[in-house]
Amino acid sequence: MRIVIAEDLLLLxxxxxxxxxxLDCTVVAAVEDADQLLAALDRERPDLxxxxxxxxxxxxxxxxxxAIEARRRRPGMPILILSQYIEQAYVRELLADAGGGIGYLLKDRVSDVAEFLAALHTVAAGGTVLDPEVVSGLLSRLGRAEVRKxxxxxxxxxxxxxxxxxxxxxxxxELVITERAVNKYINRIFSKLGLPPADDANRRVLAVLRYLDAGGGRG
Known part of the structure; x- marks a missing residue:
């Protein structure tokens, strides 16, 4: 996997x-600011x-x-965002084009090599990965959201x-149920959230967007 890194802290x-x-990945460019990032992405056309x-x-x-500009130039460009903090508004903005290939992890997740590698492959393959702490925060907000009904x-x-x-x-x-049961639950979720038949990966992203909309901005 060919990767471009944009991180201003030299040690990190x-x-x-x-x-x-x-992890047998090839870093084709490691830059420290946004302009260098866009130039590297245009030049290298990395996998992530x-x-x-x-x-x-x-x-x-x-x-x-x-990152948003990179995906405008190259729709679906896989981006894994690293942050020191949980910033849910940024998650919503990242997912706005519903194109998949997006991840948002806290920086300390890098220390769990297996989890980090799994996130890399999921995002590079067009999937969506959100940090468990972000999800936990959203779940607590969803307790008071209309979607809970x-x-x-x-x-x-x-x-x-x-x-x-x-x-x-x-x-x-994780939930100790059958995969068939999971499929049924997901189809019910799609139906209840009003997501029309479409590409399954795209519908998963749209479902996550509804999830964020239900939890975001409510205190």
Whole structure:
């Protein structure tokens, strides 16, 4: 897998390169700001970009803006965002084009090599991965959301697992149910959320968007 990294902290940037090389990934560019990121993506056409949300010069959301611009230039460009903090508004904005190939992880997840590698492959394959802590925060908000009147507690669990990027088989293992049962729950979720028949991967992303809309901005 060919990867571009955008991270302003030298030690973290070099650390990511070492971890990725041990995972048999090739870092084709490692840059420190948004302009360099866009140039590297245009030049290298990598399989995946790993991007810090906050990059120079203002350290606000330059990385996010560059990621969105990269996906405008190359629709579906796989982007894995790393952040020091849980910033749910950024998650919603990242998923807005419903194209898949998006991940949002807290930086300390990198220390769990197996989890990090799984996230890389999921995003590179066009899937969606959300940090478990982000999902947990959304679940707590969903307790007071209107969507709770629509979905059963088990359907909430399945949708939360989908938001974390788990496959149907992984959801079945986590919830100790059959994969056939998972398929039924997912189809019910699609139906209750008013998602019309379409590409399954796209509908999963749209379901996560509804999930975020239900939980976001409610205190």
């Amino acid at each position: 940037r070099e650390g990511l390169q070492r971890v990725l090389s041990e 970009a790993i991007v810090d949300i906050r990059l120079p010069p203002a350290y606000r959301d330059e990385g996010l803006r560059a 629509v979905l059963t507690p088990r359907e909430h669990q399945v949708l939360g697992s989908m938001a974390r990027g788990l496959s149907n088989s992984a959801i079945a293992a």
